[in-house]
Amino acid sequence: MTERSPRAPQGTNLDPWYGSYAARTAGLAASEVRALFAVASRPEVVSLAGGMPFVSALPPELLADAALRAVRDHAGYALQYGSGQGMPRLREQILDVMALEGIRASADDVVVTTGSQHALELVAKLFLDPGDVVLAEGPSYVTAITVFTSFQGDVQHVAVDEEGLVPQALREAIASLRMAGRTIKFLYTVPSFHNPMGVTLDWRRRMEILEICRDNGILVVEDNPYGLLYFDQPPPQAMRSAEEDGIIYLGTFSKTLAPGLRVGWAVAPHAIREKLVLANEAAVLSPSSFSQTVISEYLDAADWRAQIDTFRGVYRERRDAMLAGLREHLPGLTWTVPAGGFYVWLTLPERLDSKAMLPRAVTELVAYTPGTAFFADGGGRQAMRLSFCYPSPDFIREGIRRLATVIHGESALVEEFRPARRTIAPNRGALGSVLPPSVG
Numbered sequence: 001m002t003e004r005s006p007r008a009p010q011g012t013n014l015d016p017w018y019g020s021y022a023a024r025t026a027g028l029a030a031s032e033v034r035a036l037f038a039v040a041s042r043p044e045v046v047s048l049a050g051g052m053p054f055v056s057a058l059p060p061e062l063l064a065d066a067a068l069r070a071v072r073d074h075a076g077y078a079l080q081y082g083s084g085q086g087m088p089r090l091r092e093q094i095l096d097v098m099a100l101e102g103i104r105a106s107a108d109d110v111v112v113t114t115g116s117q118h119a120l121e122l123v124a125k126l127f128l129d130p131g132d133v134v135l136a137e138g139p140s141y142v143t144a145i146t147v148f149t150s151f152q153g154d155v156q157h158v159a160v161d162e163e164g165l166v167p168q169a170l171r172e173a174i175a176s177l178r179m180a181g182r183t184i185k186f187l188y189t190v191p192s193f194h195n196p197m198g199v200t201l202d203w204r205r206r207m208e209i210l211e212i213c214r215d216n217g218i219l220v221v222e223d224n225p226y227g228l229l230y231f232d233q234p235p236p237q238a239m240r241s242a243e244e245d246g247i248i249y250l251g252t253f254s255k256t257l258a259p260g261l262r263v264g265w266a267v268a269p270h271a272i273r274e275k276l277v278l279a280n281e282a283a284v285l286s287p288s289s290f291s292q293t294v295i296s297e298y299l300d301a302a303d304w305r306a307q308i309d310t311f312r313g314v315y316r317e318r319r320d321a322m323l324a325g326l327r328e329h330l331p332g333l334t335w336t337v338p339a340g341g342f343y344v345w346l347t348l349p350e351r352l353d354s355k356a357m358l359p360r361a362v363t364e365l366v367a368y369t370p371g372t373a374f375f376a377d378g379g380g381r382q383a384m385r386l387s388f389c390y391p392s393p394d395f396i397r398e399g400i401r402r403l404a405t406v407i408h409g410e411s412a413l414v415e416e417f418r419p420a421r422r423t424i425a426p427n428r429g430a431l432g433s434v435l436p437p438s439v440g
């Protein structure tokens with residue numbers, strides 16, 4: 001009898017280590033967004049897919065000066081390992097940034113992370129055992145879903161309308177999950193200029209949701225990358241401005257400065273914060289001292305509030321271009337009208353499938369993110385996220401024109417193959433209950 005390697009029977013032709021991966025890696029499937037980045041980077045494609053900030057609106061000398069000072073004047077800190085909680089001076093400065101959204105905290109409450117994405121990872125690591133429930137808007141930020149499922153969390157979506165997460169739906173979700181004996185660990189929410197829907201939770205709902213979570217002993221994770229990128233009026237103040245004990249707040253410099261620096265932060269109650277620091281140290285020893293020093297120098301010397309105003313102007317113009325394009329080319333459809341941030345959520349005609357339609361769109365040289373990327377449960381086929389942050393207004397208009405060609409072509413095709421006599425009730429799509437009625 002011949003002896004076989006113990007891993008041989010489990011392997012596939014493609015990956016001999018297939019059988020060795022931890023069970024939690026089942027949640028690490030490549031997302032639509034990831035696949036799209038490759039396609040969308042071709043110059044002839046108008047990409048309305050990614051959420052890349054338009055960093056060219058940042059004068060290079062502002063950061064170049066900060067980087068020079070970091071190396072020349074602060075090399076002892078900037079080029080060295082640092083604290084697992086983050087640079088003390090930067091944590092002070094982060095308080096000024098958060099004060100713009102009504103948050104009062106102490107520098108001791110802040111933990112600097114490698115982007116807010118890493119804060120999400122640390123939170124998931126601290127709280128999720130296999131099968132634990134995470135409540136999240138339906139739809140929700142795609143890479144948060146990936147993180148939660150990679151820790152074997154079970155993302156349960158809660159309905160959203162044009163004013164954000166629906167409190168009554170949250171109550172009902174909690175009651176039915178509790179009835180089924182499930183353990184709910186936290187609510188993950190993006191209250192301002194939601195990714196992917198672009199909607200904003202009003203103040204009354206913010207308070208109601210905090211109250212529901214408080215009453216039920218459920219922690220809130222408030223993820224707020226876009227709050228300062230409003231177009232006309234600031235959004236309601238952060239939920240963290242009204243609650244300290246039951247909330248972890250996440251912020252980032254990715255959208256108001258530059259994502260390449262990879263600096264974000266978490267603000268958490270004392271005990272959680274201690275654990276976050278330990279988890280941060282276990283993962284990266286310390287967040288990048290260099291990036292933190294550059295940002296600290298930038299905040300000290302540059303008019304960073306004026307720079308955020310500049311970003312607002314850029315994104316407002318792009319939002320307007322997208323809405324004008326939608327009105328002109330797709331007047332029969334519905335979409336959200338964001339008052340800030342990067343995203344519009346477009347609802348397709350009945351029976352159209354955004355995921356199935358994507359290859360055709362790419363052939364027509366336009367890319368978007370199918371709604372399915374933002375649901376853990378397969379929902380979202382009849383919707384798509386359109387990002388207006390990166391392409392120029394002219395490209396956005398051209399992208400929407402191309403998209404309209406694809407949608408009209410696909411609709412005609414579906415119409416042609418429609419059975420003459422319907423025997424089954426029409427499928428209104430999984431999003432029927434959560435889509436906002438706002439028409440651009």
Ligand SMILES: Cc1ncc(COP(=O)(O)O)c(C=O)c1O
Nearest residue numbers: 051115116117141195252254264
């Ligand atoms: C809602 C949301 N959370 C977190 C992130 C991650 O941002 P960061 O660059 O700070 O890791 C993003 C990025 O697009 C986002 O949209």
